[in-house]
Amino acid sequence: MATINKKRKVDCEGRRFKDGWKLDYFFTEVRNNCVCLICKETVAVFKEYNVKRHYQKLHAAMYDKITGKERSEKLKQLEASLISQQQYFARARESNENATKASYEVAALIAKHSKPFTEGEFIKDCVMTIVKKICPEKQQEFAKVCLARNTVARRIEEVSSDIKRQLRDKGREFDFFSLACDESTDASDTAQLLIFLRGVDNEMNVTEELLDLRSLKSQTRGTDLFSSVCAAVDDMQLPWNKISGIITDGAPSMTGERSGLATLISNKVSEKGGNAVKLHCIIHQQVLCAKHLQYKHVMKPVIKTINFIRSRALCHHQFQQFLSEIHAEYGDVVYHTDYHTMAQSRFCTVALLLVDITKHLNALNTSLQGPDAVISQLYSHIKAFGTKLKLFERHLSQSQPNTAHFSALQEIMTRFPQSNVASEDFAAIEKEIAIFSSPFSVDTDDVPDHLQLELIELQCDAESRSRHQQLSLANFYRQLDKDRFREI
Missing domain, CATH: 3.30.420 (Nucleotidyltransferase; domain 5)
Incomplete structure (x- = not known):
């Protein structure tokens, strides 16, 4: 019982390191420990009796004769030596930590790009080759990065477990x-x-x-x-x-x-x-809409022709040469391609119309994807696309079809030059002024072709409509998304 009480008394004394011990006994404080600068041993308790006894027993015979300024210089040397030693171990620890972090990051990249775990060893060989040529003095540090197959597998498992842990923590909030x-079904069925x-x-x-x-x-x-x-x-x-x-x-x-x-x-x-x-799923809905397009009679001969070209080396080579001679935009044709060079005919017209419709569907598909999308925004894209389809129907049902939004189809349609009459009279640009000042109330049929699709998107965007009502006209256009409404 007496021993227990004595230990409690020592713990509660609140002893502290005294600066005078540095010069008298060559001691210093390191992380709440009393450390001898000479032999680097630690004294258990901050008590002068213990410090003095350690000094007199081990170092007094050699260091008592050092006095005055010489003793102060010796103290500085010992402190500098200790700091240097600490920094050495700190750098070694930091180097090992950096090597481990690099190993984790490379393993995460291997998993992200669906590469085999053995790729880690190949990556390290490449890195070491580069290091030998550019900074050979760093070889030892880069060699510490372990990218062996088993290590990469273990790193990926640990990263996966950590992601799950973070998601579980977020889920509570x-x-x-x-x-x-x-x-869906993978390659192994x-x-x-x-x-x-x-x-x-x-x-x-x-x-x-x-x-x-x-x-x-x-x-x-x-x-x-x-x-x-x-x-x-x-x-x-x-x-x-x-x-x-x-x-x-x-x-x-x-x-x-x-x-x-x-x-x-x-x-x-x-x-x-x-x-x-x-x-x-809103994306699956627009895919189902695309399936209503009756284009098998067009796609079947197109795919058959393309597969015929690709399955025969000579035909493929001749076709590539042909594309090169006519300076085609595409340098080759791939299997199941939806678009290729064809002569003008009804078949060609339907095929090119399909190409243009597919482009619009692809644009819709892209707008429905991406992070942080709000359902109101997705629905506005679907709603806008429905309005676009009605516009397309009106344009193509005219006696002289308007192909402004069908670039591929426009290549084979007869083009009639239009005369643009310029006037400095404000009455001549009254329609443009109306579009600019009241974009949400104008009829899309009454605006220029290059503005119609963006105007539909704008009119179906509830947030933009609200800002138009609240802001001045200049501020409204100043904050308008320039990438989404480039023409406007």
Whole structure:
């Protein structure tokens, strides 16, 4: 009991290092430890008796004869030696840490680009070759970066685990989140279910991540998909009552009224006290619209011709030479290409019309993708495209079709020169003034062709309409997205 009380008393004394010990006993303080500058040993307690006893027992015979200015210089030398030693170990530790960080980052790049794990060794060989030529003195540091196959595999697993941990931590802060599911088959004919997560917290910070990738070894019924989604959600410890929506493609196993994935998830969310909206993926919707285009009679001979050219070396070589002679925009033709040089005919007209429509569909597809997209923005793109289709229909149904928005079709249509009458009278530019001052109220049929598509996009954008009402005209155009509304 006496021993315990004595230890507690020493711990509570609050002893501190005294500056006088430096010159008297050649001691200093390092990270709350009393360290001898001569032998680098540590004294357990900040107590002058202990410090003095250590000095007199080990160093007094040699250092007591050093006095005055000479003793001060000796103290500076010993302190400098200790600092140098500390920096050496610090640099060594920092070098090892940097090598480990580099190994992790290279492993992450290998995983990101879907490269084999053995690529790490090849990358290191390349780096070492460069280092030997440019900075040979750094070879030892670069050699510390371990990129062996097993190391890369272990690094990727650790990075994956850390990402899951971060996502699990963020998931606890979600006020609501939605799930998007897409099922496809890989190269080995194994069905893969991709589950995407989008969550938002009370600060309106949005998180978008791939929640999980689940292999479906047997069947792909709605119940099988539901089991995989349940396992992914429970594994990340996400609360079911915070699911606000489930988005799927049009597959029957996804959208079945009774046993479809969306219905099963919605039912479970209801049981947990929540309410999940079932939605069809907006990108899949526009793909379904594209399938309504009846173009098999055009695509079949086009694909057959292209495959004929590519499957025969001589034909392929002659075709490339032909393209070179006519200075074609494309230097070659690929399998299943939708566009190639054809003579003017009805078949050609339909084919080129298809090319132009496909370009517009591709532009729509691109606008529906990307991070941080809000549903109102996506819907405005779909809404604008519907209005564009009506405009296209009106243009092409005229006795003299207007091909302003069909560049490929325009190449084979007869062009009539238009005379532009210039006038400095304001009445002559009254229409342009109206477009500029009231872009949301003008009829798209009454504006120049090069402005029509952008004007439709602008009129369908609720945020831009609101800013037009609130801001002055100059400020409205000043903040307008110049990349999206380049012509306007």
